[in-house]
Amino acid sequence: MSQDDVLVVGAGLAGLVIAGAWAHRGGHATVLDASASVGASSAGGGLQIAPPTVAVLRRLGVDLDAAGAVVVHAQETRASDGRLLGRAPLHACEQRYGTPYVTVRRADVHAALLARVASVADVRPGTAVTSVHETHEPVVTLADGRTLHPGTLVGADGIRSVVRAALGPDRPLYSGLWAHRALVPLAGLPAHLAAPVVRLWVGPGAHVVAYPVAGGRELNLVVVVPGEDDDPTAPAWTAATDPEPLRRRLADWPDDVRAVLDAVEMLRGHAVHDRAPLEHLTSGRVALVGDAAHPMAPFLAQGANQAVEGAVELAAALAAADRPAALTAYERRRASRAGHLQQGSRRSVALLHLPAGPERDARDRAWAAETGLAHRDRLYGYPVATLLGNALASSA
Numbered sequence: 001m002s003q004d005d006v007l008v009v010g011a012g013l014a015g016l017v018i019a020g021a022w023a024h025r026g027g028h029a030t031v032l033d034a035s036a037s038v039g040a041s042s043a044g045g046g047l048q049i050a051p052p053t054v055a056v057l058r059r060l061g062v063d064l065d066a067a068g069a070v071v072v073h074a075q076e077t078r079a080s081d082g083r084l085l086g087r088a089p090l091h092a093c094e095q096r097y098g099t100p101y102v103t104v105r106r107a108d109v110h111a112a113l114l115a116r117v118a119s120v121a122d123v124r125p126g127t128a129v130t131s132v133h134e135t136h137e138p139v140v141t142l143a144d145g146r147t148l149h150p151g152t153l154v155g156a157d158g159i160r161s162v163v164r165a166a167l168g169p170d171r172p173l174y175s176g177l178w179a180h181r182a183l184v185p186l187a188g189l190p191a192h193l194a195a196p197v198v199r200l201w202v203g204p205g206a207h208v209v210a211y212p213v214a215g216g217r218e219l220n221l222v223v224v225v226p227g228e229d230d231d232p233t234a235p236a237w238t239a240a241t242d243p244e245p246l247r248r249r250l251a252d253w254p255d256d257v258r259a260v261l262d263a264v265e266m267l268r269g270h271a272v273h274d275r276a277p278l279e280h281l282t283s284g285r286v287a288l289v290g291d292a293a294h295p296m297a298p299f300l301a302q303g304a305n306q307a308v309e310g311a312v313e314l315a316a317a318l319a320a321a322d323r324p325a326a327l328t329a330y331e332r333r334r335a336s337r338a339g340h341l342q343q344g345s346r347r348s349v350a351l352l353h354l355p356a357g358p359e360r361d362a363r364d365r366a367w368a369a370e371t372g373l374a375h376r377d378r379l380y381g382y383p384v385a386t387l388l389g390n391a392l393a394s395s396a
């Protein structure tokens, strides 16, 4: 089978973007997803989308305005006693990087992307892969017992990737923290919470993030606290969360936090996992992308952004005249960007959750000094969308 015959496992953001990026290069991909309703597993929360990802999605023909994206003006960081610790002027992203910083309901952006990609790739929901053998002549076994022999296999199947298992035996690592999230109608909340601001409150052992999505109709809430798992070595991955214990834990936090928690009936909890950076993201005819390649804790809001960047870069590498050299370059670039963020996400939570003391004072001074966007240039000024050429919308 030809190497141009690309089989993608997973139709999350990474899988859909690589299929769209591959179509840009004149190729055709088949995308399998275990879920009968593609995107359902990622529904229920919001995403912060950085300027490079906005540029990629636009070139793939995704209309973010129609998907209810909110253009963010600022990120405000406050202590759990309400003190303002920092304000990042995200409204300047458009001018500085060419595209804005936006927030969106993840189900909305996923549906918009799926609608675009389904017209240029073969997306097959309800098709679970149970195992992958061999990376030089990969054999993919499906849940119904069929086997496939793709020319090129891309693992975009998330943090619990079956494809990754063919490259090595590593496991997801539990952080000891849970992220509890909910979408809350803004209509019943204090009016200023509808402003296009990403709000972050940090305190000892916990932090809270809130920002508007869905065209400003809903507030995405994420509360990160230590887990109370019966078995901390093997926690459940997700669970429904009663807000009452969170209300008690954060009872002396600012009014805004308490108002949002009071308005929530139920949250969805996710045990936060990542994995150690992998030395090789490719082997033979198999390549990994997105969370399958470099899953990271969500504390820098970069997992999906890196998934999208990596998908565009991997499509370019697969199309290169010297594919092996291009795949090596893909691995190096991902290691330096996503690998760095994997470790940075882990470290950042210790900083966010610091108790009172000299370390926290030093952190607060450092945050107060970060007034512009210059320190974010490496992250937000990454010109990955140029690998896509013209917009798919106009070439389709």
Ligand SMILES: Cc1cc2nc3c(=O)[nH]c(=O)nc-3n(C[C@H](O)[C@H](O)[C@H](O)COP(=O)(O)OP(=O)(O)OC[C@H]3O[C@@H](n4cnc5c(N)ncnc54)[C@H](O)[C@@H]3O)c2cc1C
Pocket: 009, 010, 011, 012, 013, 014, 015, 032, 033, 034, 035, 038, 039, 041, 042, 045, 046, 047, 048, 049, 127, 128, 129, 130, 156, 157, 158, 159, 160, 161, 162, 179, 181, 222, 270, 289, 290, 291, 292, 296, 298, 301, 302, 303, 304, 305, 306, 307
């Ligand atoms: C609370 C929280 C908040 C976050 N906030 C942000 C944020 O603001 N910004 C950001 O950039 N990132 C954020 N992230 C991270 C982001 O959600 C992930 O990094 C991103 O969704 C990864 O995309 P993916 O396509 O690689 O994987 P996934 O979204 O996990 O998609 C994997 C797909 O593969 C399918 N699949 C899995 N196994 C199989 C199989 N065996 N066979 C077939 N199909 C399979 C699944 O059904 C799924 O559709 C957050 C994460 C959490 C938990």
